[in-house]
Amino acid sequence: MARMTMIEAIRDAHDVAMSADERVVVYGEDVGFFGGVFRCTAGLQAKYGKSRCFDAPINEGGIVGTAIGMAAYGLKPVIEIQFADYVYPAFDQIVSEAARLRHRSNADFTCPIVIRMPAGGGIFGGQTHSQSPEGLFTHVSGLKVVVPSNPRDAKGLLLAAIADPDPVIFLEPKRLYNGPFDGHHDKPIVSWKKHPLGDVPEGDAIVPLGKASVYREGGDVTVLAYGTMVFVAEAAAEATGVDAEIIDLRTLLPLDLDAITASVRKTGRCVIVHEATRTSGFGAELMALVQENCFYHLETPIIRVTGWDTPYPHAQEWEYFPGPVRVGAALKKVMED
Amino acid sequence: MARMTMIEAIRDAHDVAMSADERVVVYGEDVGFFGGVFRCTAGLQAKYGKSRCFDAPINEGGIVGTAIGMAAYGLKPVIEIQFADYVYPAFDQIVSEAARLRHRSNADFTCPIVIRMPAGGGIFGGQTHSQSPEGLFTHVSGLKVVVPSNPRDAKGLLLAAIADPDPVIFLEPKRLYNGPFDGHHDKPIVSWKKHPLGDVPEGDAIVPLGKASVYREGGDVTVLAYGTMVFVAEAAAEATGVDAEIIDLRTLLPLDLDAITASVRKTGRCVIVHEATRTSGFGAELMALVQENCFYHLETPIIRVTGWDTPYPHAQEWEYFPGPVRVGAALKKVMED
Amino acid sequence: MSSETRPLSLNVPEPGCRPGDTPDFSEFEIPKAGSVARPEVGVDPDDIRDMAFSIVRVLNKEGEAVGDWAGLLTPDELREGLRHMLTLRTFDARMLNAQRQGKTSFYMQHLGEEAVSCAFGRALEPGDMNFPTYRQAGLLIARDYPLVTMMNQIYSNAEDPLHGRQMPIMYSSREHGFFSISGNLGTQFVQSVGWAMASAISGDTKIAAGWIGDGSTAESDFHAAMVFASTYDAPVVLNIVNNQWAISTFQGIARGGVGTFAARGHGFGIASIRVDGNDYLAVHAVAKWAAERARSGHGPTLIEHVTYRAGGHSTSDDPAAYRSQNEAAAWPMGDPVDRLKRHLIRIGEWTDERHTQAEAEILDMVMTAQKKAEAIGTLATGKHPSPRDMFEGVYETMPPHLVRQRQEAGY
Amino acid sequence: MSSETRPLSLNVPEPGCRPGDTPDFSEFEIPKAGSVARPEVGVDPDDIRDMAFSIVRVLNKEGEAVGDWAGLLTPDELREGLRHMLTLRTFDARMLNAQRQGKTSFYMQHLGEEAVSCAFGRALEPGDMNFPTYRQAGLLIARDYPLVTMMNQIYSNAEDPLHGRQMPIMYSSREHGFFSISGNLGTQFVQSVGWAMASAISGDTKIAAGWIGDGSTAESDFHAAMVFASTYDAPVVLNIVNNQWAISTFQGIARGGVGTFAARGHGFGIASIRVDGNDYLAVHAVAKWAAERARSGHGPTLIEHVTYRAGGHSTSDDPAAYRSQNEAAAWPMGDPVDRLKRHLIRIGEWTDERHTQAEAEILDMVMTAQKKAEAIGTLATGKHPSPRDMFEGVYETMPPHLVRQRQEAGY
Ligand SMILES: Cc1ncc(C[n+]2csc(CCOP(=O)(O)OP(=O)(O)O)c2C)c(N)n1
Ligand SMILES: Cc1ncc(C[n+]2csc(CCOP(=O)(O)OP(=O)(O)O)c2C)c(N)n1
Numbered sequence A, B: 001m002a003r004m005t006m007i008e009a010i011r012d013a014h015d016v017a018m019s020a021d022e023r024v025v026v027y028g029e030d031v032g033f034f035g036g037v038f039r040c041t042a043g044l045q046a047k048y049g050k051s052r053c054f055d056a057p058i059n060e061g062g063i064v065g066t067a068i069g070m071a072a073y074g075l076k077p078v079i080e081i082q083f084a085d086y087v088y089p090a091f092d093q094i095v096s097e098a099a100r101l102r103h104r105s106n107a108d109f110t111c112p113i114v115i116r117m118p119a120g121g122g123i124f125g126g127q128t129h130s131q132s133p134e135g136l137f138t139h140v141s142g143l144k145v146v147v148p149s150n151p152r153d154a155k156g157l158l159l160a161a162i163a164d165p166d167p168v169i170f171l172e173p174k175r176l177y178n179g180p181f182d183g184h185h186d187k188p189i190v191s192w193k194k195h196p197l198g199d200v201p202e203g204d205a206i207v208p209l210g211k212a213s214v215y216r217e218g219g220d221v222t223v224l225a226y227g228t229m230v231f232v233a234e235a236a237a238e239a240t241g242v243d244a245e246i247i248d249l250r251t252l253l254p255l256d257l258d259a260i261t262a263s264v265r266k267t268g269r270c271v272i273v274h275e276a277t278r279t280s281g282f283g284a285e286l287m288a289l290v291q292e293n294c295f296y297h298l299e300t301p302i303i304r305v306t307g308w309d310t311p312y313p314h315a316q317e318w319e320y321f322p323g324p325v326r327v328g329a330a331l332k333k334v335m336e337d
Numbered sequence C, D: 001m002s003s004e005t006r007p008l009s010l011n012v013p014e015p016g017c018r019p020g021d022t023p024d025f026s027e028f029e030i031p032k033a034g035s036v037a038r039p040e041v042g043v044d045p046d047d048i049r050d051m052a053f054s055i056v057r058v059l060n061k062e063g064e065a066v067g068d069w070a071g072l073l074t075p076d077e078l079r080e081g082l083r084h085m086l087t088l089r090t091f092d093a094r095m096l097n098a099q100r101q102g103k104t105s106f107y108m109q110h111l112g113e114e115a116v117s118c119a120f121g122r123a124l125e126p127g128d129m130n131f132p133t134y135r136q137a138g139l140l141i142a143r144d145y146p147l148v149t150m151m152n153q154i155y156s157n158a159e160d161p162l163h164g165r166q167m168p169i170m171y172s173s174r175e176h177g178f179f180s181i182s183g184n185l186g187t188q189f190v191q192s193v194g195w196a197m198a199s200a201i202s203g204d205t206k207i208a209a210g211w212i213g214d215g216s217t218a219e220s221d222f223h224a225a226m227v228f229a230s231t232y233d234a235p236v237v238l239n240i241v242n243n244q245w246a247i248s249t250f251q252g253i254a255r256g257g258v259g260t261f262a263a264r265g266h267g268f269g270i271a272s273i274r275v276d277g278n279d280y281l282a283v284h285a286v287a288k289w290a291a292e293r294a295r296s297g298h299g300p301t302l303i304e305h306v307t308y309r310a311g312g313h314s315t316s317d318d319p320a321a322y323r324s325q326n327e328a329a330a331w332p333m334g335d336p337v338d339r340l341k342r343h344l345i346r347i348g349e350w351t352d353e354r355h356t357q358a359e360a361e362i363l364d365m366v367m368t369a370q371k372k373a374e375a376i377g378t379l380a381t382g383k384h385p386s387p388r389d390m391f392e393g394v395y396e397t398m399p400p401h402l403v404r405q406r407q408e409a410g411y
């Protein structure tokens, strides 16, 4: 066990995977010599050489497109998109190619690639450094979509993603890189080094894809959350005194439906929280699934607490961000309805 | 009034708009001399000249990107993406640029463009000529998303889209181009010319965006559908004898929530039908909205009938397509639950 | 702004001839066969810039093989090439017809372009990988991929190796160096560069070949491919098949103001060559050169194959609506099958009789394969892949939600 | 495969110097000022291919303006240019500092690159439209856009014309020919071509200018822009600002095997010119030439501005981690402010004293603007746009779901 920030945990996962498997190659914009603008790949080029960790031209479609070719050859590329907001130029390669290759070729060619990207807001990044596009990727059959919420999971899930035989979208909540964040932006920042989930096991400590974790047990209401929102939900539960059971979904696709239904059937109430815009966000799918699977157990309408259906604004960041006050209000509302 | 196929109605809408407004320009792959692979723009180049209707290089991002520049200048580009499956190379320009321009520049620049594209399956087009990506676009704030189901609406909605001051994604169910299609693929094809909705008013007959239509009144269950699925739902209702109220949504974003809630509150039951893959499809959002707005009116769980979470297959087309048998089973199930 | 500024106007390029016009290729410059020198494989791209504006040709009007690029193939190999092209042509004709008979949904032929993929297919080594478009089935035929398997794919029958998931002709065969075809244009061009980079990263000796059509060079993935190939000096041969048309759109809409598609390579420092795509010997020689260049560590080559799409774009297309019906016949570079046949006859290695006989044999072989395939099934009849196959293979292991959906579907 | 085939390896370009190394630009060829001829505005792009491999320079080491491209600007205009550059530099320094003081979240400066946007800003006409990146604020300053408005935007205060929606420096001013800046690289390059096409479609006389960084030329939208500009002969000036770095990545990663970025134009038949980006006179002259070319119907020009990013990429960046701290000083093309100042002194139109005085005046002006802006508010203090502004303007008319969300939010 070592105390790590999420950045260090991600770097460590790369390191473990690269030393165990020569086929793992790492690249992206500023990823090589400098080690990435968030430093998630720092030191890897020096350790593994320029042909296993290198800078890429600024062409996200090209980064994913070449990775697909490399995967078809037999390598395991782990690539970084500098911000999730910049993944759209690669959307075609991801949706039309990476996601489809196994199926359309009947596994003659496969695509074991990991596409990492920092996502989410809370850093005054405005509309092009704050987005949470996970909902889009969950609509694409053939992809897996992962969002870790802490260093331990970040390492374990990234190792699982690299080991996975299929393409994985790996969204890193950048507001959690250095420490947990509960939405109280005016409070001082705490580091992961002081948090139990900053305790990261050494070596090949995989956290399996497709399994949620119960972050906080409770009996009143089930909160479905992932990434930063796990901590926001915790803060809201503590502030309101609502005995919320917080499920950290960890993998959105494939989803751990059993964990969700078990909890909602127990509590009879459900609040869904995400930072992405509301309409057709992943919350809609969660709501649909809960409705389909727990209809007769639901005491009150499910509530979504999400980012608004606007671009992520710069100055109004904290009015946009679904913080503990808004989540708390939803918790109280489901208890009152 | 003239009897028209949907193709002719779309062509007519272009014609009306181009003759009324010099700023309307039309382009896309094979759109100029030839008039489009589905012939939706046939005759326009001959009538309006090469600088108002022309062939574009095969670069969907470039087609949308230049249209954004033209719109910023003051024109009203109406562009065609040859198949909705090929819109992904333009995804970045649509999501990061067209959708955001008004907001980020505080209306210093705006983006009145219409992006037309044939969508949906049922023509043995396999995974790259059959997709229904509407769900993705409904997650993008700043866009409007329209899906007509018949010639009259196609003309009227397209005219409304061209008149609209904001970017509109206009998805044309290609299986409906020549006639209504209820999913009975083994039955002979009927033409729109023999269908009342093939009666298309002349001139500037706008059908407003944001308004659903009650395609079929009924008291048992509300069916939310759009495009081809309207006719599939009708066939299912007739085959099962379930007194279904079929709402043709027409515009998905912004959605006519009032029409939906009014109907569901009346019937107490709801079936949602779309051809796109299920997970995080637009049906999820519809289900979420019905749940949020009609929770206490719902007698039974809402059911989604959709394409499966797989690429659209070639040989198994009719096993993939959510046809009248599957929709009928859902209608019966909500009545029995 | 100077006072005499006049209104601007939009330039929209137009082809030389439209339906009803008389085709005129007199302005299309065709260098004499043998006139382009064959440089060293390690040549500096800057020193062969002119090759992007000329055309490497081996077969002259008289059917002789002339110049530096001649002499690579034995008569046996040439006869094999002829056989491959004839096979592809016959295969196309039969499948086109099968589509018209309702045995499948769709087909795309190679008429007039057979030399490009058939000759290239003989220039790579086993283990190398092509990333083809839908118009390079010759790569498979030249590698003796079973015709019946191709047909099974086209018919989406029970023996279709792709289990009915893909539209006709979207073949895939890793074993035959043929990457899974995508319906999306251009995407595979940059993937080929990634494959080549992977070979270099792994210290392997294999190379990749990317393929793209003239119209599709406009796609942005073309740029991505060029940037990555150039930066990492990837061992890849990047092929543009300029068959003059992209559905109804003539190549001038993609080419714009530039002289040739090959010239696009210059902006990237990539060796760029144009070749007579209807000349089996020329395509083969240039392909060999580029492959050797890549394999020996000299990096990428961009090849523009100049040819002509003599048929419709696909079974959904009728070219009479947008181009002169005489254009194919007027195409000044002739027919690839004819030209190779005449060459073989000229060098005394072939006769008209043997040709007629070969055609009959090939037709027979293709028809035998077709019967076999049809005995299994066509799209309309016989045995098909199971609906389960639609759910399989989305992921290596079927996740719970797909299992549930499969059960819901009843399969 | 020849038997001596050796294992391949990946080529990953490396900059000449990294932290700790001594910068060495001796291999960087800099043509003498005045040595590149000025062609006719309607010249055939093929006839000026060499201009993509040379550099148009006007100011020589002695501070004289020499050659064909000299003589366009009066002393008053030159002094104005100097004032613009000094204003931009001072503005940058103040805002950099304001960011460090927590008055805003982020800033990006132009240090060393001031000539590019300031000189270009004087070459277009009112009504023309730039599609800038985040590093061309000189276009606004050269058009007398109010500094206080820029600061209001940077501070996201109540007078921010963009209502706090955008990150600092993402200005927009149609009136000043400055298209709304996007955070996404490259997207606006092809939009500029669309704007120019629209002008041509409308029979207008206005032109557009696209902007992109060296690193961002790798983006696929660069290709889209080149294809459309070339095909439709759009009246557009396409500017590449090659400041040698893209965050931590040197220009060789985007440039790959090619000699220059300007050469990318050749593959498209687009007139392509390199210019000394640190030479105000040269940038202005080349910009004027290209603008006239576009406006007179001769189509697009690609300009590579050769300059150097002397500062960090942004306030989030520390270049000491990836490049030598002496590199900026070693950059052989000098500092744009210095060079114009020396030229003005050399021709007797400026003195050191006047310069010092001008600097003081400009500082004063900038500080006055800053006080005004800060009196309204900074990101941390004072008056801000309303949360309602976040919901406004997503569409022209707020749709029902956004009205509901705004109400739910309580605004
Ligand atoms: C991304 C994408 N856009 C559009 C299409 C539709 N389409 C299929 S083939 C074709 C023309 C391609 O022409 P070219 O590249 O010249 O190849 P050719 O058919 O001549 O071999 C088009 C536009 C597609 N398949 N994919
Ligand atoms: C699509 C996209 N990808 C990545 C980024 C992140 N990013 C911002 S600036 C930058 C470097 C750009 O370098 P260059 O084009 O040379 O411009 P410069 O900053 O030197 O002016 C990168 C990678 C982005 N903003 N957009």
Ligand SMILES: [Mg+2]
Residues within 6 Å of the ligand: C213, C214, C215, C241, C242, C243, C244, C245, C246, C247, C309
């Ligand atoms: Mg073609």
Ligand SMILES: [Mg+2]
Residues within 6 Å of the ligand: D213, D214, D215, D241, D242, D243, D244, D245, D246, D247, D309
């Ligand atoms: Mg740069």
